[in-house]
Amino acid sequence: MKTHEIRERFTQHFVNSGHEVVPSASLILDDPNLLFVNAGMVPFKPYFLGQQTPPFSQGLATSIQKCVRTLDIEEVGITTRHNTFFQMAGNFSFGQYFKEGAISNAWNLLTKDVEDGGFGLDPERLWVTVYLDDDEAAEIWRDKIGVPEKRIQRLGMEDNYWSMGVPGPCGPCSEIYYDRGSEYGKDGGPIADDNRYMEIWNLVFMQNERGEGTGKGDFEIVGELPKKNIDTGLGIERVACLLQGVDNVYETDLLRPVIDVAEELTGATYGEKATEQDNIRFRVVADHSRTGMMLILDGVTPGNEGRGYILRRLLRRIIRSAKLLGAEGPTMERFMNTVMDTMTPSYPEIADNRERILRVAINEEKAFLKTLESGTKLFDEAVEDLRSTHRAKTQKVLSGDKAFELHDTYGFPIDLTLEMAQEAGLDVDMDGFNAAMGEQRRRAKADNQAKKHGHTDLSLYRDWVDNNPTVFTGYEELVSGANVIGLVKDGQKVNEVHEGDEVEVILDHSPLYAESGGQMADRGRISAGESLLEVNDVQKIGKKLWVHKASVTAGGLDLGMSVEASVDEKWRHGATQAHSATHLIHAALRQVLGPTAVQAGSLNRPGYLRFDFNYTEQLSQEQMEEIALITNQAIDSNMAVNTIETSLEEAKAMGAMALFGENYGNQVRVVEIGGPFSIELCGGTHVGSSAEIGPVSVLGESSVGSGARRIEAYSGMDAFRYYSKETALVEGVSRELKVQSEELPERISQLSERLKAAEKEIEGLRKAQLTARASEIIDSATEVNGIKTITLQLPDGTSGGDLRTVATDIRNRMKDTAAVIVLGAVDKGKFPFIAAATGKAVDEGVKAGDIVKRLGEYVNGRGGGKPDMAQGSGTAPEGAQRGFEAVKDLLQSR
Ligand code: SER
Numbered sequence: 001m002k003t004h005e006i007r008e009r010f011t012q013h014f015v016n017s018g019h020e021v022v023p024s025a026s027l028i029l030d031d032p033n034l035l036f037v038n039a040g041m042v043p044f045k046p047y048f049l050g051q052q053t054p055p056f057s058q059g060l061a062t063s064i065q066k067c068v069r070t071l072d073i074e075e076v077g078i079t080t081r082h083n084t085f086f087q088m089a090g091n092f093s094f095g096q097y098f099k100e101g102a103i104s105n106a107w108n109l110l111t112k113d114v115e116d117g118g119f120g121l122d123p124e125r126l127w128v129t130v131y132l133d134d135d136e137a138a139e140i141w142r143d144k145i146g147v148p149e150k151r152i153q154r155l156g157m158e159d160n161y162w163s164m165g166v167p168g169p170c171g172p173c174s175e176i177y178y179d180r181g182s183e184y185g186k187d188g189g190p191i192a193d194d195n196r197y198m199e200i201w202n203l204v205f206m207q208n209e210r211g212e213g214t215g216k217g218d219f220e221i222v223g224e225l226p227k228k229n230i231d232t233g234l235g236i237e238r239v240a241c242l243l244q245g246v247d248n249v250y251e252t253d254l255l256r257p258v259i260d261v262a263e264e265l266t267g268a269t270y271g272e273k274a275t276e277q278d279n280i281r282f283r284v285v286a287d288h289s290r291t292g293m294m295l296i297l298d299g300v301t302p303g304n305e306g307r308g309y310i311l312r313r314l315l316r317r318i319i320r321s322a323k324l325l326g327a328e329g330p331t332m333e334r335f336m337n338t339v340m341d342t343m344t345p346s347y348p349e350i351a352d353n354r355e356r357i358l359r360v361a362i363n364e365e366k367a368f369l370k371t372l373e374s375g376t377k378l379f380d381e382a383v384e385d386l387r388s389t390h391r392a393k394t395q396k397v398l399s400g401d402k403a404f405e406l407h408d409t410y411g412f413p414i415d416l417t418l419e420m421a422q423e424a425g426l427d428v429d430m431d432g433f434n435a436a437m438g439e440q441r442r443r444a445k446a447d448n449q450a451k452k453h454g455h456t457d458l459s460l461y462r463d464w465v466d467n468n469p470t471v472f473t474g475y476e477e478l479v480s481g482a483n484v485i486g487l488v489k490d491g492q493k494v495n496e497v498h499e500g501d502e503v504e505v506i507l508d509h510s511p512l513y514a515e516s517g518g519q520m521a522d523r524g525r526i527s528a529g530e531s532l533l534e535v536n537d538v539q540k541i542g543k544k545l546w547v548h549k550a551s552v553t554a555g556g557l558d559l560g561m562s563v564e565a566s567v568d569e570k571w572r573h574g575a576t577q578a579h580s581a582t583h584l585i586h587a588a589l590r591q592v593l594g595p596t597a598v599q600a601g602s603l604n605r606p607g608y609l610r611f612d613f614n615y616t617e618q619l620s621q622e623q624m625e626e627i628a629l630i631t632n633q634a635i636d637s638n639m640a641v642n643t644i645e646t647s648l649e650e651a652k653a654m655g656a657m658a659l660f661g662e663n664y665g666n667q668v669r670v671v672e673i674g675g676p677f678s679i680e681l682c683g684g685t686h687v688g689s690s691a692e693i694g695p696v697s698v699l700g701e702s703s704v705g706s707g708a709r710r711i712e713a714y715s716g717m718d719a720f721r722y723y724s725k726e727t728a729l730v731e732g733v734s735r736e737l738k739v740q741s742e743e744l745p746e747r748i749s750q751l752s753e754r755l756k757a758a759e760k761e762i763e764g765l766r767k768a769q770l771t772a773r774a775s776e777i778i779d780s781a782t783e784v785n786g787i788k789t790i791t792l793q794l795p796d797g798t799s800g801g802d803l804r805t806v807a808t809d810i811r812n813r814m815k816d817t818a819a820v821i822v823l824g825a826v827d828k829g830k831f832p833f834i835a836a837a838t839g840k841a842v843d844e845g846v847k848a849g850d851i852v853k854r855l856g857e858y859v860n861g862r863g864g865g866k867p868d869m870a871q872g873s874g875t876a877p878e879g880a881q882r883g884f885e886a887v888k889d890l891l892q893s894r
Contacts (some may be wrong), residue, residue, distance in 0.1 A: 001243045003254050004345045006236055007064050010089040019091055022056075022063040027298040028307065033166045035307055036068035036295075036303050041169075041204075041231040047094050048074035048206055050226035051459055052542045053466045054094040061092045064236065068291060070310050073317075077283030080241075080248035080281050081198060082316065083733055085291035087236040087346075094226035099174075102203045102230040106176060110201070119243060125179040127151045127189050127197055129161040131172035137205070141174070157217040162231075163210040163851055168495045170210040178242055198242070201234040211669035254342045258286040261338045266325035281321040288314040288321075290343065293345035296357045297350060299600060301614050301707030302364045308707070315364045316411050319372075321779035324416075332365040333358060356596040356614070360707060368411055375410030378402075378611045379417070383424050397424070400432015407433075409442070444515040451682040457462020457632045460488065464506055469544035474511035474522070474685065475643075478567040482507040482526075484557055488547075498556040503559065505533065505548040511567050512548060514540040518602035519579045519684040523571045528563040531555025535565075572685065577716040579684045580641065580673065581631070581696045582609045585711060586657070587678035589613065590707075592623050599657070600708050605685075607718030612710045619701045619709065627711070628698040636690040639674030646670060646855040656681050656732065695719040724837070770798075770806050777810060781819065784891045787841055788819040791884035793877075798825035800832035800871060807836040807869070818844050822851060822887055824880050825858070831859045831877040835870050835887075842867045845894060854890050858883030 001009075011021055025043040027036045034042065040063055040485070056059070067088045075082040091105060110126065112118020128147055130137040132154050141147045154160075159893040177190045177197040185196030206229040213219025240252040250259065256474070259270050262285045268274065270282045290312045295307070300642035315332070322331045336358055344350045379402075386396045398421050406412035414433060421428045462487055473480045486506030487494050497503045505526055512535060515521040521538035526548065533550040541547055548565075557563070582604050589597050593615060619627075651670050652658070655752040656679045673684040673690055687693055694716040702711045706819030714722045735740045737748075781788040794803065807821045814821075818840040824833035835851035848870035852863035856872050858879035863872015 001119075001240075003236060003240045003252060004319055006119070006239055006243065007087065007089065007346060009119065010064065010109065011062060012117060012232065013112075014091045017058040017060075017105065018058045019062040020056040020058070022061050024063060025086075025657050026064045027066050027068055027295060028300065033164070033168075035310065036071050037065060038067050039164070040065040040067070040088040040233050041092065041206075042164075044092055044094075044231070045168060045598060046116055046542060048225060048229050048231070049209070051462050052544075055466045056094070057096045059096040061094075061502065062090065063092075064089045066294060067297065068310075070176070070291075070314075073225060073313070077280035077286050079251065080195060081235075081238060083237050083249050083287055083291075085106045085287070085294050086249075089234045089236050090232050091230065092232075093230035093647060095229060098228050098230060099137050099203075099205055100140050100144065102205070102232055103137070103145060103174065106201055106203060106232065106234075107145050110176065113369075119239060120216070121178060121242070123147075127153065127177040127179060127894075128174055129153045129155050129160055129177070129190055130174045132156055134160075134172050134174070134205075137172070137174045153189050153191065155191060159216075161216075162204045162206075163216070165216065167210055167222075168207050169206050169229075169231075170221070171204050171206040171229075173202055173204040175199050175203070178547040180242070183317070198238055199235070200238050200242070201232060204231040204233075206231045234293075235634040239827050248283070250286050253413070255290060255339075257342055258289050258335055258338050259283070261334050262286070262322060262325065262327075262331070265331050265334060266322055266327045268325040270437050278325060285318050285325075286339075287333060287851070288318045289339045291586065292318065292348075292361060293336055293339050293343070293357055294347075295542075296360045297347070297353055299598065299614065299846055301360055301616075302367075303707065312364065312411070315361060316368050319365055319368050323372075330362070330365055330369065336361045352595075353598075355594075356598060359596055359616065360614070363707075371410045372412075375406050375412050376420075378410065379406060379412075379420055383426065397427045397429050397739065400429040400434070400436055403428050403430075403433040404436035407437075416792075460491070460493070461486075461506075461545055461547070465542040465545045468506075468508060469542075469599065470507060470546035471509045472514075472546065473509050474513050474567060474572075478569055478572065480509045480511045480565055482509040482560055482563055482565050484561045484563055487557065487559055496556060496558045497552055499552050499554060499713065501552045501556075503533070503550055503552060503557075505535075505550055507548065507563070507565055509547060510538070510546045510548070510565050512538045512546065512565060513567070513572070513575070513685055514538040514546050516540055517682055517684050518582065518604055519575055520605040522567045522575070524565065524567040525555070526550060526563050526565050528557065528561055529555065531563075533557065533558060540856065547786060571606055574716055574718075575604060576685045576687055577693045578604035578606060578609040579682075579692065581693050581713065583613055583673055583678045583680055583682070583686075584631045584634045584672065584690065584693070584696070585611055585672070585698070585713060586613075586680070587635070588627045589711070592626050593619075593629055607714055607716060608712070608716060610712045612704055612708055614707055615709050616707050618703070624698060624701055624711075628696070631696050631698070634674060634677060635690045635693050635696065637674065638689050639685050640689055642672045643686070644670045644672065652679055655679055695723070698723050726821045766802070767805060770794075771809055774806065774810055774813065777806070777821075781814075782888075784888050785894055786818060787844060787846060787891055788814065788817050789822070789888060789891060790820070791822045791887060792824075793880050793884075794825040796826045799827050800834070800873065803832055803834045804869075804871065807834045811836040811838055811868075814838055816840070818846070820848075820851065820891065822855065824855070824877070824883075826877045829875075831861060831874040831880065833859065833863065833872055833874065833880075833883075835865075837868050839868070846891070851887050851890065854886050855880075855883040858886060 025037060029037050046052040065088050068085050070084050072082045096304050110119050110121045111123045114120040128141050138152050141152050142149055160173050162173040164685040177199050179197050185193035190197040208221045208226055209223050209225055211222040212222040237249045241249045241591045244252050246252060259282045262282055263270055268278055292311060295311045300307045300311045302308055340354055382398060382402050403417050417426055434706045468485050485508050487497050488504040489497060489501055512522040512524050525567050532554040533552050535548045535550045537549040539547050567616055582602050586599060597613045597615045600614050603610050632669050648666055650667050651668050656670050658681045668681050669683050671686055672679045697714045697719040699712045701709055701711050729740050739747045803823045807823055808819050815838050819838045820841050821836045824831055833855055835848040837846045837848045847867045849864050850871040852872040856862050856874055859874030860876035861874020863870055865871055
């Protein structure tokens with residue numbers, strides 16, 4: 001049975017019993033505790049916690065969620081069941097059926113005949129586990145389902161009590177395992193062997209809330225959830241592995257084709273005849289190609305931190321594995337194309353993103369193949385160094401720091417370094433490497449801890465979100481009558497607020513736009529009689545509740561009071577202009593760069609906007625000019641702006657662009673500027689027609705992390721002000737240089753040419769002057785113990801480089817005698833100094849290095865060099881004369 005069919009059977013089974021189908025959320029959800037969605041229940045978390053009411057008519061839902069878990073990355077290919085990307089199929093009950101419903105639903109689907117829409121698994125091969133004291137679940141399995149007692153096993157917190165690993169919903173769980181037969185391991189059920197008995201389905205009886213603590217087993221239960229819920233997760237790839245009769249999850253219909261391509265590209269063979277090490281590499285290529293592809297699909301680009309780092313690591317593991325298997329050239333394009341082909345039936349959106357996905361993956365490959373080269377060079381140099389410094393015949397060891405540098409700077413996985421070291425007959429100091437890695441991990445962990453504390457407790461707002469969501473009136477009007485339905489001060493609900501308080505006001509109606517979709521919140525006022533509050537920010541909670549953050553500047557407010565809420569018109573006008581301008585720039589950008597330039601984020605506030613997009617190359621001046629031109633032409637054409645409320649499918653059919661990582665509801669709002677020119681899903685406020693935007697001045701473009709770029713622009717009057725300022729500046733410069741503005745570029749380049757020539761001339765003259773002084777300096781030499789000695793402080797401003805020129809010149813002229821030249825000068829607050837000795841002086845035992853050391857003691861400086869030339873620098877020029885005397889004493893006592 002193909003994986004795609006397994007998915008469909010699952011969904012159908014649960015639709016038949018009243019579950020509403022929820023599409024998979026993006027892998028990237030805005031949860032400070034998660035890098036990626038790692039379980040089917042993640043998007044449903046607010047419903048379990050009771051922060052929001054589940055929007056499903058029967059309180060039942062089913063989904064097949066894309067998941068990424070990279071904690072087990074080292075296990076990939078070694079065990080038979082670890083995928084970094086997998087599809088978790090689940091059914092969810094919010095306060096409806098509980099243990100019995102979950103258990104019988106799961107059992108039916110697994111054991112129902114294939115002809116009847118089930119998976120047709122042999123019930124005799126199914127084993128289950130329950131939590132230690134969960135007699136209720138054990139009895140259901142035994143008495144209602146008929147699983148014999150000996151195939152029901154009990155396990156503790158670590159295995160059978162599920163939580164997200166961080167504070168949140170949790171509960172005891174029951175897991176279903178499939179016995180793959182004695183050729184896969186020993187008898188004794190899942191507690192004895194979890195390879196032979198493969199876990200396929202986890203049923204979580206979600207009824208508690210977990211507090212702080214560590215890991216899976218050591219945490220506090222802080223209370224009960226408002227309702228008893230069900231969260232289940234079936235591993236689609238594991239079921240596919242069983243139903244397709246293959247050995248492991250890397251050989252199913254979705255991944256095996258990648259292994260085949262890898263065989264073709266590397267010349268190596270997969271399977272029984274190959275070494276285990278090579279087989280693991282094949283599986284890594286297959287697994288990581290899919291995960292990498294799905295991450296790029298959801299908008300991740302390779303980088304050095306967070307999600308980007310994980311993607312980078314996956315892609316580099318693919319490249320390295322392919323190389324170790326024998327690939328000589330690039331391989332990424334074929335791998336990505338293959339896995340895109342296998343995944344498209346279940347994820348049709350891949351089709352629209354093929355080109356972009358390829359581009360990101362191939363660019364990363366190019367970059368790594370480059371660092372692979374420079375890293376190899378660094379490695380070779382380190383080997384060379386070891387060979388020349390360790391003459392003894394002991395075993396040579398590459399330092400842990402070098403191995404870490406290769407890992408950290410050049411992206412070399414440690415096993416690649418180990419392999420290369422082995423070939424060169426070296427060991428690697430793994431303790432040193434691990435210590436450096438440990439230090440890095442410690443820093444990463446500290447970062448994560450810091451992030452966790454950003455978690456706000458939203459349960460305070462739960463009642464309002466459920467029962468009194470705010471009605472937003474701000475698309476139609478800027479002033480609305482409203483009732484105060486909630487007041488919050490210092491994180492507590494209160495009944496009244498007074499002058500001077502900083503508060504949160506919750507209204508049943510509000511015309512103020514709450515920050516979202518990149519548009520900053522409206523500023524405005526809330527007033528009632530003499531009372532006045534200035535609103536500084538508006539945030540949306542649970543997408544439904546408007547929380548106005550305000551300062552009470554006069555009077556006060558009571559709960560239940562009628563008020564008037566008004567938007568600062570000027571603010572709204574500016575924000576609206578900037579937001580519509582953002583849509584135009586987005587459209588222009590795609591016209592110029594093509595559909596691979598995908599929006600990654602934006603911000604707009606009155607007068608200013610910025611727009612981030614995934615694109616790996618710097619934009620040229622011409623491209624920037626074209627984007628600015630198209631944008632302003634669209635404004636000039638006075639295009640109509642329409643907003644349409646419709647279903648998500650309709651909107652997509654219209655070609656509306658949606659943002660990655662955004663979870664849209666079923667009803668969406670489409671904003672259209674000039675018909676097909678720009679169509680986007682957007683909840684923001686917009687101008688009535690494009691000319692209202694006024695001028696837009698594109699400021700420039702820059703990089704924001706690897707693979708993403710940012711365009712910034714001013715809009716409306718701010719664009720005008722920007723242009724006036726620039727014009728005034730240009731006029732000022734023209735006046736100063738006495739040319740017309742159009743002649744400025746040429747004039748400036750002439751001037752800079754002349755400046756360069758003049759500087760060169762001055763430099764030449766200065767050198768000539770110094771050289772001219774040479775004979776004078778030579779005359780000042782005194783004889784110290786048979787050595788002609790010159791000690792001299794040159795004029796202020798003579799640099800270390802100049803000292804060297806003079807000293808070298810004089811030494812040349814005196815090369816037939818035993819002579820020492822010691823010079824110093826005050827330059828930029830420092831005292832550079834130099835000592836040069838002729839060959840004959842060196843023969844007499846003079847060491848320039850010793851001389852600068854001695855001089856250094858008097859000018860608070862240090863230095864060193866070779867016997868014939870040494871340099872240093874100090875900070876106390878006042879000691880120079882005494883230093884020179886000390887140098888002479890040194891020569892005297894030689
Ligand atoms: N949340 C549970 C898991 O991830 C079941 O969906 O295993």
